Amino acid sequence: MANYSVRNQVAIISLCSPPVNALSSDVRRGILDSLKKAEQDVKVAAIVICGEGRTFCVGADITEFKSEFKTFPNLFELVDILESSPKPIVAAIHGHAFGGGLEVALACHYRVALSSAKLALPEVKLGILPGAGGTQRLPRLIGIDSSMQWIAFGDEYSAQIAANIGIIDRIFPSNADILESAVQYAQSIIGKSLINRRVSKLPVKDASKVSHIMEKYKQIVGKKSRGAIAPMVCLEAIKHAALLPYVEGMKKERMGIEALMGSDQSKSLIYMFFAERQVRNWTIPGTGINSKNTKPIKVEKVAVIGLGTMGRGIVLSLLKAGIKHVSVMELNKTARENGLLFIKNILEGYAARGTISETQKRSMVDALKPVSNFEMLKDTDLVIEAVFESMSIKKDIFAKLGQVCKPSAVLATNTSALDVDEIAMVTPKPKQVVGMHFFAPAHVMKLLENVRGSKSSPQVIATAMNMGQRMGKVTVLVGNCHGFVGNRMFRHYTVETDFMLEEGAYPEQVDTVLKKFGFAMGRYQVGDLSGNDIGYRMRTKFEMTNKQQPPGAPERER
Ligand SMILES: CCCCCCCCCCCCC[C@H](O)CC(=O)SCCNC(=O)CCNC(=O)[C@H](O)C(C)(C)COP(=O)(O)OP(=O)(O)OC[C@H]1O[C@@H](n2cnc3c(N)ncnc32)[C@H](O)[C@@H]1OP(=O)(O)O
Numbered sequence: 001m002a003n004y005s006v007r008n009q010v011a012i013i014s015l016c017s018p019p020v021n022a023l024s025s026d027v028r029r030g031i032l033d034s035l036k037k038a039e040q041d042v043k044v045a046a047i048v049i050c051g052e053g054r055t056f057c058v059g060a061d062i063t064e065f066k067s068e069f070k071t072f073p074n075l076f077e078l079v080d081i082l083e084s085s086p087k088p089i090v091a092a093i094h095g096h097a098f099g100g101g102l103e104v105a106l107a108c109h110y111r112v113a114l115s116s117a118k119l120a121l122p123e124v125k126l127g128i129l130p131g132a133g134g135t136q137r138l139p140r141l142i143g144i145d146s147s148m149q150w151i152a153f154g155d156e157y158s159a160q161i162a163a164n165i166g167i168i169d170r171i172f173p174s175n176a177d178i179l180e181s182a183v184q185y186a187q188s189i190i191g192k193s194l195i196n197r198r199v200s201k202l203p204v205k206d207a208s209k210v211s212h213i214m215e216k217y218k219q220i221v222g223k224k225s226r227g228a229i230a231p232m233v234c235l236e237a238i239k240h241a242a243l244l245p246y247v248e249g250m251k252k253e254r255m256g257i258e259a260l261m262g263s264d265q266s267k268s269l270i271y272m273f274f275a276e277r278q279v280r281n282w283t284i285p286g287t288g289i290n291s292k293n294t295k296p297i298k299v300e301k302v303a304v305i306g307l308g309t310m311g312r313g314i315v316l317s318l319l320k321a322g323i324k325h326v327s328v329m330e331l332n333k334t335a336r337e338n339g340l341l342f343i344k345n346i347l348e349g350y351a352a353r354g355t356i357s358e359t360q361k362r363s364m365v366d367a368l369k370p371v372s373n374f375e376m377l378k379d380t381d382l383v384i385e386a387v388f389e390s391m392s393i394k395k396d397i398f399a400k401l402g403q404v405c406k407p408s409a410v411l412a413t414n415t416s417a418l419d420v421d422e423i424a425m426v427t428p429k430p431k432q433v434v435g436m437h438f439f440a441p442a443h444v445m446k447l448l449e450n451v452r453g454s455k456s457s458p459q460v461i462a463t464a465m466n467m468g469q470r471m472g473k474v475t476v477l478v479g480n481c482h483g484f485v486g487n488r489m490f491r492h493y494t495v496e497t498d499f500m501l502e503e504g505a506y507p508e509q510v511d512t513v514l515k516k517f518g519f520a521m522g523r524y525q526v527g528d529l530s531g532n533d534i535g536y537r538m539r540t541k542f543e544m545t546n547k548q549q550p551p552g553a554p555e556r557e558r
């Protein structure tokens with residue numbers, strides 16, 4: 001749906017489809033009907049398109065993809081109708097202008113935004129391409145090179161960056177009223193010629209360099225998005241913007257999206273998009289307790305015990321989440337020094353790349369608090385233990401934590417496979433104990449399995465889930481069993497690859513085949529990164545390390 005009103009010669013078309021103003025068929029119809037009203041009203045001299053609620057528009061409604069194309073106007077028809085309007089249209093952007101939302105904005109004659117707004121053409125992450133003129137209009141506005149960067153990787157950019165390269169015409173402070181500001185802006189452009197404002201009519205500035213730029217991006221995409229079809233199709237479509245008139249380029253874009261939509265890769269990525277959101281709605285089976293009726297405790301001070309492979313990544317994730325007090329406890333002096341150096345080097349790298357500012361980096365370094373004894377953890381809200389995978393060491397640590405930590409403190413273990421209930425039993429309050437199972441490297445990997453012990457309280461679970469989301473992790477609640485979910489899945493894969501070694505393959509051969517198939521890393525690279533001792537300890541626990549068995553003996557007998 002879209003609402004329509006008129007204020008001082010300016011018609012306002014406001015998208016109204018909570019929570020994110022996705023462009024469903026009703027919204028598209030609403031925009032078109034409102035546009036007709038505005039064009040017919042002689043008192044209207046300019047038009048503003050804005051979004052109600054928290055955001056401008058996140059693009060096509062992904063839930064309607066199957067029926068998207070049957071109802072008039074579909075998105076690629078709507079953008080051309082908007083652009084050809086005889087009255088100037090201003091897109092007023094706050095929150096997100098993503099995908100089809102940005103394509104609508106590109107079809108408007110002017111674009112203004114709050115400085116806090118984010119812009120992206122992220123369709124490639126759904127295995128498709130921007131199919132409403134994005135691959136043809138963006139190059140006409142910002143050139144082939146930047147368009148390839150935006151479209152083939154789908155990353156989001158700040159409104160300021162978008163303004164610097166010519167997408168946004170005027171930025172307003174983040175606390176301004178976007179609608180009021182846009183209406184005033186629209187009044188200021190009344191009567192101006194639209195000749196240079198219709199993006200589809202503009203030339204592509206760096207068109208002559210297209211072959212060279214294409215080659216560069218083919219190489220980058222080949223490395224960064226190995227195995228993915230959509231990024232290459234995006235590059236092809238953008239190339240056509242340089243070589244063909246707009247109408248012909250649009251035909252190529254259309255062929256691209258028709259080829260991609262419904263592909264196995266796109267279906268899987270769309271499934272993943274919704275699955276990653278669905279897991280936020282956790283429940284404890286059979287109890288009626290769930291994410292909607294349970295509140296997390298407030299977490300300000302966190303401690304991490306053990307600064308090895310996992311601990312250092314967990315600390316970085318906490319710092320990136322903005323936790324202002326992260327205590328770190330590591331027994332081994334060399335491991336402590338190496339761990340702290342690793343963390344500081346990674347933060348330096350983020351600052352050098354502009355991912356964080358120098359001020360943010362300094363405040364993250366200041367948030368790091370090395371501690372040497374358990375007493376120093378007494379007012380910590382959440383402790384995450386990441387020491388060796390040994391039940392006796394973990395029990396020793398949890399017994400001490402149980403004695404010193406305040407009663408409300410959440411005590412989490414990063415164990416890969418040990419019984420969370422057995423660890424919880426050594427504390428006076430087992431309901432405060434939960435598993436928080438990160439994956440290596442913990443500051444990079446997005447998955448976090450929170451393990452629900454039989455005694456973990458709902459509030460403790462809510463706190464672990466909330467913490468995961470604060471860290472930007474895809475946070476999944478799982479039951480307490482050997483290896484939880486991730487490692488139980490991974491185990492079958494490792495068993496098969498280990499059989500291949502026994503049959504004569506080298507680890508690097510196995511890894512090469514897996515990477516060629518599309519895996520980001522080979523199985524043995526993962527082993528080296530995580531530490532092969534972890535798997536060894538798990539197998540030893542299940543008495544699977546008898547070296548005398550012949551190759552091919554059933555895995556259970558080793
Ligand atoms: C078979 C051959 C046919 C060929 C025909 C060819 C014709 C082609 C014509 C097609 C034209 C379409 C072209 C267009 O380019 C395509 C698109 O626009 S695809 C969509 C692109 N946009 C995105 O991918 C954005 C996706 N969303 C996000 O990344 C995030 O939501 C956000 C914008 C970063 C905001 O994040 P948050 O604030 O954290 O919010 P949530 O993620 O939790 O979202 C809240 C809520 O909204 C739901 N949702 C979000 N985006 C969409 C969406 N685009 N469609 C539907 N629903 C959406 C999300 O699932 C959450 O729902 P909840 O979990 O709360 O139920």
Ligand SMILES: NC(=O)c1ccc[n+]([C@@H]2O[C@H](COP(=O)([O-])OP(=O)(O)OC[C@H]3O[C@@H](n4cnc5c(N)ncnc54)[C@H](O)[C@@H]3O)[C@@H](O)[C@H]2O)c1
Binds near residue numbers: 309330387414440
């Ligand atoms: N490596 C992985 O891929 C991975 C993935 C998920 C979970 N885990 C789990 O995370 C935990 C840590 O694994 P890791 O790979 O980081 O191990 P690691 O060997 O790299 O690091 C463990 C660190 O803990 C320190 N330590 C040991 N006892 C301590 C104590 N009492 N107090 C303070 N520090 C102590 C050690 O000195 C060492 O630096 C294990 O339970 C493991 O199963 C590991």
